[in-house]
Amino acid sequence: MTAALLSIRNLTVRFHGERGETVAVDGVSFDLNAGETLAIVGESGSGKSVTMLAVMGLLAKAGVTADNIFGCGRNLLNAGDVEMRAIRGRQIGMIFQDPMTSLNPVLTIGRQLTEMFEIHLGLSGAASRKGAIDLLNLVGVPSAGTRLKDYPHQFSGGMRQRVMIAMAVACKPQILIADEPTTALDVTIQAQILEILSGLQSEFGMAMIMISHDLGVVAGIADRMLVMHSGRIVEQGLVDDVFANPQMPYTRSLLAAVPRFDLETEMTP
Amino acid sequence: MILARKVPLLELIDLKVHFPVSSGGFLNRRCGIVRAVDGISLRIMPGQTLGLVGESGCGKSTLGRAVVGLAKATSGAVVIRGKNIDNMTTAEKASERRRVQMIFQDPYASLNPRMTIGDIIGEPVMLHGLRSGKAAVEARVKELLELVELSPAYADRYPHEFSGGQRQRVGIARALACEPDLIVCDEPVSALDVSIQAQVMRLMMRLQKDLGLSYLFIAHGLGVVKQISDEIAVMYLGQLVEHGGRQVFQHPRHAYTRALVSAAPIPDPKIERRRKRIILTGDLPNPMNPPSGCRFQTRCPIASDRCRTDPPQMHYAENRHGAACWRTDELDALMPMATSPEPGPTIPVVPQPIADIG
Numbered sequence: 001m002t003a004a005l006l007s008i009r010n011l012t013v014r015f016h017g018e019r020g021e022t023v024a025v026d027g028v029s030f031d032l033n034a035g036e037t038l039a040i041v042g043e044s045g046s047g048k049s050v051t052m053l054a055v056m057g058l059l060a061k062a063g064v065t066a067d068n069i070f071g072c073g074r075n076l077l078n079a080g081d082v083e084m085r086a087i088r089g090r091q092i093g094m095i096f097q098d099p100m101t102s103l104n105p106v107l108t109i110g111r112q113l114t115e116m117f118e119i120h121l122g123l124s125g126a127a128s129r130k131g132a133i134d135l136l137n138l139v140g141v142p143s144a145g146t147r148l149k150d151y152p153h154q155f156s157g158g159m160r161q162r163v164m165i166a167m168a169v170a171c172k173p174q175i176l177i178a179d180e181p182t183t184a185l186d187v188t189i190q191a192q193i194l195e196i197l198s199g200l201q202s203e204f205g206m207a208m209i210m211i212s213h214d215l216g217v218v219a220g221i222a223d224r225m226l227v228m229h230s231g232r233i234v235e236q237g238l239v240d241d242v243f244a245n246p247q248m249p250y251t252r253s254l255l256a257a258v259p260r261f262d263l264e265t266e267m268t269p
Numbered sequence: 270m271i272l273a274r275k276v277p278l279l280e281l282i283d284l285k286v287h288f289p290v291s292s293g294g295f296l297n298r299r300c301g302i303v304r305a306v307d308g309i310s311l312r313i314m315p316g317q318t319l320g321l322v323g324e325s326g327c328g329k330s331t332l333g334r335a336v337v338g339l340a341k342a343t344s345g346a347v348v349i350r351g352k353n354i355d356n357m358t359t360a361e362k363a364s365e366r367r368r369v370q371m372i373f374q375d376p377y378a379s380l381n382p383r384m385t386i387g388d389i390i391g392e393p394v395m396l397h398g399l400r401s402g403k404a405a406v407e408a409r410v411k412e413l414l415e416l417v418e419l420s421p422a423y424a425d426r427y428p429h430e431f432s433g434g435q436r437q438r439v440g441i442a443r444a445l446a447c448e449p450d451l452i453v454c455d456e457p458v459s460a461l462d463v464s465i466q467a468q469v470m471r472l473m474m475r476l477q478k479d480l481g482l483s484y485l486f487i488a489h490g491l492g493v494v495k496q497i498s499d500e501i502a503v504m505y506l507g508q509l510v511e512h513g514g515r516q517v518f519q520h521p522r523h524a525y526t527r528a529l530v531s532a533a534p535i536p537d538p539k540i541e542r543r544r545k546r547i548i549l550t551g552d553l554p555n556p557m558n559p560p561s562g563c564r565f566q567t568r569c570p571i572a573s574d575r576c577r578t579d580p581p582q583m584h585y586a587e588n589r590h591g592a593a594c595w596r597t598d599e600l601d602a603l604m605p606m607a608t609s610p611e612p613g614p615t616i617p618v619v620p621q622p623i624a625d626i627g
Contacts, residue, residue: 043463159552186553187533215536218536254464255536258492259467259490
């Protein structure tokens with residue numbers, strides 16, 4: 001068996017607040033293998049987003065402890081700020097839920113996209129502009145050349161999320177972390193975005209971590225899944241196994257709570 | 270049929286709600302009209318639930334707001350129990366309006382943070398004179414809290430002390446305080462986690478059974494709509510494209526509904542792998558400048574010349590399943606539904622409490 005692309009052992013994240021300490025992530029361990037899609041599912045507050053923010057080094061160091069966070073051939077736990085900044089974007093790309101708050105409203109889309117090439121790949125001028133146009137074409141933004149001059153507010157929700165994806169995959173990262181990438185979108189647009197994501201994944205051979213509360217989305221895109229509850233992983237396995245034969249009562253009740261439009265099931269009040 | 274002879278609780282007749290758009294600035298010229306709701310006719314019978322689905326911007330919320338009187342109809346009529354709202358006297362309006370209440374999507378934004386739960390629920394009881402005297406109002410508030418499965422002791426607390434699901438129950442209690450016949454529910458569970466969603470849905474279904482309520486249930490989630498609705502209506506860009514019983518999702522007769530159903534994810538990996546998605550291109554067109562002919566033609570994978578010029582009308586089949594699509598009879602050939610697989614071992618839908626791990 002080849003070594004995992006990302007390996008996390010006993011990750012714990014604590015937040016200190018007015019009412020004392022909150023343990024948001026409580027001893028989480030998992031591996032991500034090359035080329036696979038791993039889904040992290042759970043309800044609000046289960047710690048799924050915080051887990052990935054900790055891995056990316058986006059939380060205050062003081063609250064994050066782990067036996068080991070190993071990714072992209074490095075120890076990410078001890079990596080300094082400069083090193084992490086080089087890894088984020090270059091080796092690990094990230095897409096957030098809300099594309100409006102994660103794009104800079106006062107910079108053009110072109111400026112934000114070319115920045116990726118300039119900072120991480122050292123390209124300049126025409127080369128990075130060409131790269132940006134290619135990327136927008138890849139994620140299906142029409143008339144990419146002219147839209148580079150537009151600002152985020154001139155794009156629709158679905159188009160903004162495409163721009164976010166373009167930025168995240170600009171440097172062909174080994175790992176793409178998508179935190180609820182389609183939650184804010186309508187279902188027809190969601191279908192477009194999910195298709196783009198799986199297309200890019202097979203094209204670049206990326207591994208993907210998809211954080212989602214939508215079990216339907218997970219069923220469609222993931223190979224393996226982790227179920228989180230109160231900061232812990234309560235169940236993990238291949239999606240087929242977890243959906244067909246959930247072991248934990250929590251997973252069972254979570255699956256049973258999803259209303260199905262495709263089946264003739266009656267819910268008793 | 271017996272049902273057909275009853276007076277509908279709510280009837281919308283060619284309802285239009287248009288919003289003028291101004292250019293802003295010094296001259297503030299009118300520069301367009303958003304036709305949010307553009308000619309919709311629907312009826313809801315007593316005790317029934319009509320589910321209204323559609324994507325953001327299709328006008329489904331505006332329709333709901335027009336029903337409760339929060340948006341003014343540009344033309345057409347809102348008829349409550351056989352009486353046109355426009356022809357009512359002010360006093361009649363007040364009493365009829367009381368019978369049509371609303372539950373909002375965001376339980377954080379729809380409760381006044383400076384009022385206690387008891388005041389929030391008690392205010393409509395007092396305003397409509399449904400109970401007289403402080404003690405009677407307080408007793409009614411306690412009754413209503415119990416009805417939505419909250420402790421009566423919560424009456425003195427403020428909204429911030431409650432979770433999203435509990436707040437939504439408070440919103441439901443406030444609507445029930447007016448003793449309504451119809452509740453317009455605008456995305457009542459979409460802000461909630463799926464386990465909480467199931468609890469609130471179960472509460473709403475129990476209340477409907479116990480109190481004989483009707484719901485206009487507006488949502489974008491096909492699953493919740495299917496769960497609660499007797500009839501389902503699908504909206505696209507201000508108009509109704511399909512309307513019928515639960516077969517609307519099983520065997521859609523409009524190209525848009527087929528695409529919508531095929532895009533909705535199903536929580537079963539085996540089905541998901543087998544499904545063929547109809548991926549629509551592009552976004553919803555600008556409602557200020559809707560396309561000619563069928564409004565869906567710009568994104569429809571099977572649009573013909575006729576679809577581009579002539580707007581289709583709603584045609585009902587014998588099973589009262591209507592669709593406004595020129596190509597409805599060719600859909601099975603042109604846009605086949607991904608066939609549902611043989612019923613495999615699926616998880617039984619039995620109400621069970623969410624287990625606590627810890």
